[in-house]
Amino acid sequence: MHTNRHQKVARRKQRITHRLRPIAWAAQPLPMYRASNIHYDVSSRTRGLAAGGIGAMHLVAQHTGLVDAIDEDVQVLKRHLPYHESDHVLGIAYNILSGGTCLQDIEQRRQDEGYLDALGAQRIPDPTTAGDFCRRFDAGRLEALQRAINATRVRVWQTQPAAFFDEAFLDADGTLAPTTGACKAGMDIAYDGTWGYHPLLVSLANTAEPLFVINRSGNRPSAEGATARFDEAIALCRTAGFRRVTLRGDTEFMQTTELDRWDREHVRFLFGYDARANVVRFADALPPAAWTPLVRPSAYTVQTTPRARPTDVKAAVIVDRAFKNLRLRAEAVAEFPYRPTACTTTYRMVVVRKNITVEQGDHRLFDEIRYFFYLTNDGTTPAADLVFVANDRCNQENLIDQLKHGVRAMALPVDTLHGNGAYMVMAALAWTLKAWFALVLPVCGRWAERHTAEQQTVLRMEFKTFLQAFLLVPAQVVRTSRRIVFRLLAWNPWQTVLLRAADHLRGPLRC
Helix, strand or coil: CCHHHHHHHHHHHHHHHHHCCCCCCCCCCCCCCCCCCCCCCCCCCCEEECCCCHHHHHHHHHHCCHHHHHHHHCCCCCCCCCCCHHHHHHHHHHHHHCCCCCHHHHHHHHCCHHHHHHCCCCCCCCHHHHHHHHHCCCHHHHHHHHHHHHHHHHHHHCCCCHHHHCCEEEEEEECCEECCCCCCCCCEECCCCCEEECCEEEEECCCCEEEEEECCECCCCCCCCHHHHHHHHHHHHHHHCCCCEEEEECHHHCCCCCHHHHHHCCCEEEEEECCCHHHHHHHHHCCHHHCEECCCCCCCCCCCCCCCCCCCHHHHHHHHCCCEEEEEEEEEEEEEEECCCCCCCCEEEEEEEEEEEEEECCEEEEEEEEEEEEEECCCCCCHHHHHHHHHHHHHHHHHHHHHHHHCCCCCCCCCCHHHHHHHHHHHHHHHHHHHHHHHCCCCCHHHHHHHHHHHHHHHHCCHHHHHHHHHCCCEEEEECCCCEEEEECCCCCCHHHHHHHHHHHCCCCCC
16 A cells, blocks of 8 residues: 555544543443534535445456456347347446445445445446346346456456465355345245245365356256256366366255266266165175264364353253254264266265254253265265365355345346346345455565465455455545546445455456
């Protein structure tokens, strides 16, 4: 950062630190909120913006080449009067990054003169026009949009250090997107009776980026179309330079007809396998010496003195009302060779045995054994480590939750299958821009260790936290003949990272 900017940030931090310093308070006669005689006025010239971080997100889109990629590859509009495809796509993503939750919130951005000045736009599409743009998508145009985003994604990945490309973990899962609407084409009844759609998500676990978001009818199987998307994701990662690729999925994504091909292509896979009668018999027949206790590592290291556990209110209610309760007593892991019927190669079946006690109230009823199976072509990694790798796939559930409730990518605002699929992709782009913002943060010099920690923290941030830290920061927008200046009006702990990123993003992308 520039010296004068650094000094301003330091002074603001010093002021708030002093203001929040520990004080031995005496009893206060008045509440802390003491403002009175409050007035409002309207500025005649100065323009402000609540989402002061939106300029940095636009810099990310320009810096990575996303704007040009969308306009070159996505052909939806016959004439650009006045908007281009990138204007529509980024308009939806920027609305979400500015705190919007639906298409209607675009109208707030459209009426905000500071927002328009911040993006150098005379006007932006209104909500009706944005919805009409989504409806214009068919399967081919939707594929073109995802290809443009993924081509940009590869360029971002190629800026990363060599260690980044050690291994790519590709996860796949389906999720339900319910709707109360009655006129949405493609909606159907899901397995649990829910009306809506059943999108497929394939993601890169390393960075929690959604590589493919495919909208499907609500009654489609969870793994439908996953094989083709896995193949595309493998090609994408190898184009970027990943030296190893691992596929993960639950039991629904066990593609036994494809395992031999993936194995020949040197793709590691680790899928959950149904506890069918034949594999359960194999597990029951294993000798006691084949089983090793499964010791799970602690989720985190206590940095200070361990605190006493609070009272378990839930357990007390279960006992008081004599509900049935399953209590895990012990876990063990073993393995045996196994060849699925559709395969010609024998693979490694890792099995986890869970000893579960069934209780009712204060009474212990009986113990039962449950098995969980994982099929893999990895012949060297210890079985316990493979279990932990497979369990890490559960983090994709957090990504799905962020896309559904943070970004609200599955709000289903229009009435066509592909139109809602297009909205999902454009809304998920808001999350992708967050990931790219973290990945392009410069890591160098004597502060490299701290910069790396900041980069990982931003990459793993929840969307709401990211908005509060980097986007929803008040700023004055000053337009000059050659520059658009965002003058930040308040300090927060992430301001230095935002300023450092903005300085870096004005330069070219160096792959």
